[in-house]
């Protein structure tokens with residue numbers, strides 16, 4: 001084997017290691033997380049880095065000497081078994097990043113004539129992708145909980161009532177998805193209530209989402225944050241929230257829903273599906289708006305606005321994975337009973 005063949009051998013080994021590492025990350029994104037955005041980002045990266053002329057370069061292929069590779073034995077003895085999917089992501093991202101670094105170095109040699117800048121760009125793209133994929137994995141269990149009944153505890157709607165006690169009733173009724181919406185409360189009151197409700201939700205293993213306020217979500221250790229189109233942008237909120245916090249986004253149009261999905265939202269909410277008195281100035285999307293959003297997003301879809309026992313089935317049929325209710329639950333004489341009745345009805349009507 002001449003020296004040039006030895007260089008091609010290095011390129012071949014690292015090109016293979018790169019494709020393998022990227023393919024493993026892609027399989028996790030595609031088949032385990034079922035995340036379209038991450039899957040296509042990984043696929044595009046793999047294609048841009050591995051579908052070059054060099055993969056069909058016979059010189060590269062025939063420089064291969066896997067049987068006499070002195071590293072092969074060492075590698076198998078060395079590799080400790082990854083314990084979690086998180087460590088599989090980390091190990092394979094590292095493999096691919098190291099390969100890219102090696103490829104970048106050898107591409108820089110005049111003998112190979114490869115594009116070093118391509119590998120360098122790819123490596124930096126992969127650093128970000130690794131972070132996004134790992135965070136998405138950490139959020140999976142919370143994102144999977146965006147299903148069934150979602151009760152928004154509206155502090156204004158409940159004015160004068162014992163809000164923690166009302167929340168407990170909804171939780172006793174079986175709700176595992178709670179949002180605190182407090183449009184007129186002072187920051188101090190909002191935070192005190194959020195801390196209290198977060199603790200109560202924890203007792204029941206329920207998710208606790210804060211509406212609008214990143215600072216309150218951070219301060220009370222909420223499981224997530226709900227943001228509308230005029231609230232803080234998702235990308236900004238993501239910078240500050242822990243990686244396992246979920247973010248839900250209200251979308252008025254399919255375009256807004258797709259943007260939210262592409263930016264990494266954990267769910268989108270569409271409304272108002274039916275007329276509502278709870279938020280008088282709300283934009284009305286109707287069932288047709290909900291259906292249109294359902295057609296373009298793969299992430300969990302929450303329907304909100306005017307949902308009650310007589311119309312909830314239409315929202316489910318239109319594609320909602322979860323229904324967010326205020327008045328139909330909080331306005332009921334027995335909140336625990338109303339909650340459990342809704343859950344029973346939704347379970348019975350479940351559409352696969």
Ligand SMILES: Cc1ncc(COP(=O)(O)OP(=O)(O)O)c(N)n1
Pocket residue numbers: 152179181211212226227228229230231248250269270271279302304324
């Ligand atoms: C689950 C859910 N969906 C939609 C909204 C509405 O959010 P937004 O448009 O930001 O309006 P406000 O609730 O902040 O008035 C929501 N809060 N929750």
Ligand SMILES: Cc1nc(C(=O)O)sc1CCOP(=O)(O)O
Pocket residue numbers: 250270271272273275276277278279282283304305306307324325326327328
């Ligand atoms: C807070 C809120 N947001 C909506 C939206 O469409 O974005 S509708 C709404 C009010 C939901 O209350 P009820 O269940 O009592 O109609």
Ligand SMILES: [Mg+2]
Pocket residue numbers: 211212226227228231
């Ligand atoms: Mg809002």
